[in-house]
Amino acid sequence: xxxxxxxxxxxxxxxxxAPLDDAALAALARRAAPRAYAAGDILFHAGDAxxxxxxxxxxxxxxxxxxxxxxxxxxxxQAAPAxxxxxxxxxxxxxxxxxxxxGEVSALFLRREDFLAVCLEHPQVALAALRVFGQRxxxxxxxxxxxTFGGVRQRLARLLxxxxxxxxxxxxxxxxxxxxxxxxxxxxxxxxxxxxxRNLNRFQAEGLIRIHSRALEVLDPDGLRREAExxx
Amino acid sequence: xxxxxxxxxxxxxxxxxAPLDDAALAALARRAAPRAYAAGDILFHAGDAxxxxxxxxxxxxxxxxxxxxxxxxxxxxQAAPAxxxxxxxxxxxxxxxxxxxxGEVSALFLRREDFLAVCLEHPQVALAALRVFGQRxxxxxxxxxxxTFGGVRQRLARLLxxxxxxxxxxxxxxxxxxxxxxxxxxxxxxxxxxxxxRNLNRFQAEGLIRIHSRALEVLDPDGLRREAExxx
DNA sequence: GAAGGCATGTGACCAAAGTCATAGCTCTCC
DNA sequence: GGAGAGCTATGACTTTGGTCACATGCCTTC
Numbered sequence: 001x002x003x004x005x006x007x008x009x010x011x012x013x014x015x016x017x018a019p020l021d022d023a024a025l026a027a028l029a030r031r032a033a034p035r036a037y038a039a040g041d042i043l044f045h046a047g048d049a050x051x052x053x054x055x056x057x058x059x060x061x062x063x064x065x066x067x068x069x070x071x072x073x074x075x076x077x078q079a080a081p082a083x084x085x086x087x088x089x090x091x092x093x094x095x096x097x098x099x100x101x102x103g104e105v106s107a108l109f110l111r112r113e114d115f116l117a118v119c120l121e122h123p124q125v126a127l128a129a130l131r132v133f134g135q136r137x138x139x140x141x142x143x144x145x146x147x148t149f150g151g152v153r154q155r156l157a158r159l160l161x162x163x164x165x166x167x168x169x170x171x172x173x174x175x176x177x178x179x180x181x182x183x184x185x186x187x188x189x190x191x192x193x194x195x196x197x198r199n200l201n202r203f204q205a206e207g208l209i210r211i212h213s214r215a216l217e218v219l220d221p222d223g224l225r226r227e228a229e230x231x232x
Numbered sequence: 233x234x235x236x237x238x239x240x241x242x243x244x245x246x247x248x249x250a251p252l253d254d255a256a257l258a259a260l261a262r263r264a265a266p267r268a269y270a271a272g273d274i275l276f277h278a279g280d281a282x283x284x285x286x287x288x289x290x291x292x293x294x295x296x297x298x299x300x301x302x303x304x305x306x307x308x309x310q311a312a313p314a315x316x317x318x319x320x321x322x323x324x325x326x327x328x329x330x331x332x333x334x335g336e337v338s339a340l341f342l343r344r345e346d347f348l349a350v351c352l353e354h355p356q357v358a359l360a361a362l363r364v365f366g367q368r369x370x371x372x373x374x375x376x377x378x379x380t381f382g383g384v385r386q387r388l389a390r391l392l393x394x395x396x397x398x399x400x401x402x403x404x405x406x407x408x409x410x411x412x413x414x415x416x417x418x419x420x421x422x423x424x425x426x427x428x429x430r431n432l433n434r435f436q437a438e439g440l441i442r443i444h445s446r447a448l449e450v451l452d453p454d455g456l457r458r459e460a461e462x463x464x
Numbered sequence: 465g466a467a468g469g470c471a472t473g474t475g476a477c478c479a480a481a482g483t484c485a486t487a488g489c490t491c492t493c494c
Numbered sequence: 495g496g497a498g499a500g501c502t503a504t505g506a507c508t509t510t511g512g513t514c515a516c517a518t519g520c521c522t523t524c
Contacts, residue, residue, distance in 0.1 A: 065373065065376070065377050065380075065381075067377070067380075067381040068381075069381070071380075071381060073376070073377070073380045073381070075373065075376070087365075087366040087369050087370065088366075090359065090362040090363050090365075090366050091363050091366045091367070093366075093370070096369065096370050096373045096374075097373060116359070119355060119358070119359055119362075120355045120356075120359070121355075123351060123352045123353075123355040123358055124352075126351070126355055126358030126359060126361075126362060127322065127348070127351055127352070127358055129358075129362055130322040130351075130358060130361055130362060130365065131322050131323050133319075133322075133362065133365035133366070133369065134319040134320075134322050134323045134325075134365070135323070136369055137319050137328065137365065137368055137369060137372065138319065138325070138328050140369065140372040140373065140376060141297065141307065141328045141329060141372065142328075143376060144297070144305070144307070144372060144375060144376050144379065145297050145299075145305070147376065147379050147380055148297075148299075148303075148305045148379055148422040149297075149299040149300075149301070149303060149305070149422070190380040190381070
């Protein structure tokens with residue numbers, strides 16, 4: 001398959017560039033540089049200067065903040081097709097958060113000038129970008145709410161429900177989750193392993209889940225949902 | 233002074249519409265409806281459906297989330313000239329947070345269709361909106377970091393420093409702050425009054441501030457800064 | 465199957481934040 | 495100046511989360 005046509009199709013699936021016609025897409029495709037990352041690779045760190053956007057064409061990335069004490073907080077997990085780190089594009093500042101590859105990741109890299117030029121020429125792209133930013137903002141506000149008003153328990157329940165839904169979207173059963181290690185869960189939630197362990201066991205004691213090695217079985221989704229919503 | 237010309241000047245000061253020429257501004261001005269709010273008035277609540285943007289021309293507003301338990305968290309304090317709640321504009325969804333007037337507020341209300349039309353006609357406006365969104369995102373990420381990794385103590389120190397800076401920007405001395413009640417501070421920080429009281433007293437005991445009735449004197453800004461930065 | 469490496473479960477402990485109750489303070493308004 | 499409202503200080507207590515330490519279990523690799 002010709003690489004150029006392939007790349008064009010990939011671009012077309014990005015929400016940001018969906019409004020573009022083939023000619024404009026082709027122009028973009030010519031300027032985009034392909035990149036590949038292995039699981040765990042860092043695409044960039046918070047504070048790095050930004051030269052352009054990453055256009056995810058396959059795989060997924062984790063957007064997170066690091067604390068000085070070694071804790072982490074996952075802001076978002078973003079699966080292809082999507083763009084990542086659009087913010088520094090428009091204001092020229094550094095990246096606000098770090099991004100790492102969850103699995104194998106293919107991306108196209110588009111330089112800042114090229115992106116801005118497209119925006120000016122095709123206002124629809126700018127509007128699409130605004131929609132993307134809007135989603136990000138909503139997500140962050142929700143997360144902030146959960147962190148401020150809720151406890152780890154609540155956020156953990158929520159995380160499990162999300163993962164269940166995600167795996168259901170991919171045609172999997174949806175009640176047996178392949179979560180990573182508890183350490184990973186802890187980093188996502190911005191807490192530590194022990195707390196995750198205790199809360200998982202508590203969920204199990206209450207009959208909401210069953211813990212297997214490396215996997216979780218959701219026994220009572222409604223119960224989990226009750227935990228997740230509790231007096232927010 | 234003719235109301236129309238006045239309104240035009242106000243629009244011109246908004247970051248969002250700075251790139252527009254006079255003709256375009258005049259067209260906007262004709263479509264914008266003036267509104268006024270008294271201190272404490274609610275402009276809208278989180279979850280309300282959105283019909284357009286508020287363009288702040290005078291005063292300041294507080295953007296916040298409410299918890300079911302009656303706690304609050306201030307996401308941002310936005311002073312004129314600025315726009316408020318741009319997010320629902322682009323995705324048509326409900327407002328993500330509530331907004332109330334801090335003091336007397338004058339605003340212009342612009343309907344969604346009118347805003348979108350301007351964006352399409354003047355891509356620079358869309359880019360300006362992207363810059364505004366970018367700032368919001370950066371602010372939220374920072375806040376999230378502070379809430380997750382830091383304590384109330386840290387956030388309080390930060391809040392005081394911010395207020396000191398703000399009052400300095402307005403030509404005031406800058407080391408005597410007219411903070412509201414401790415209750416207000418608590419709501420801004422997403423905590424409760426007692427915790428604020430204790431932390432303020434602790435700061436005083438450490439010689440960082442002096443507490444007067446209704447006002448605070450900053451004695452040791454660097455000490456406060458050290459508290460604010462501590463091992464984030 | 466022994467050894468070492470992870471991942472996990474748990475108890476003891478500590479610190480921070482939230483809750484409750486109460487007492488004192490400061491202002492304003494008659 | 496006194497009454498009352500609202501704001502503030504503070505002690506006692508609970509809950510939650512984080513730290514430390516250590517035991518256990520599982521899996522891989524010689």
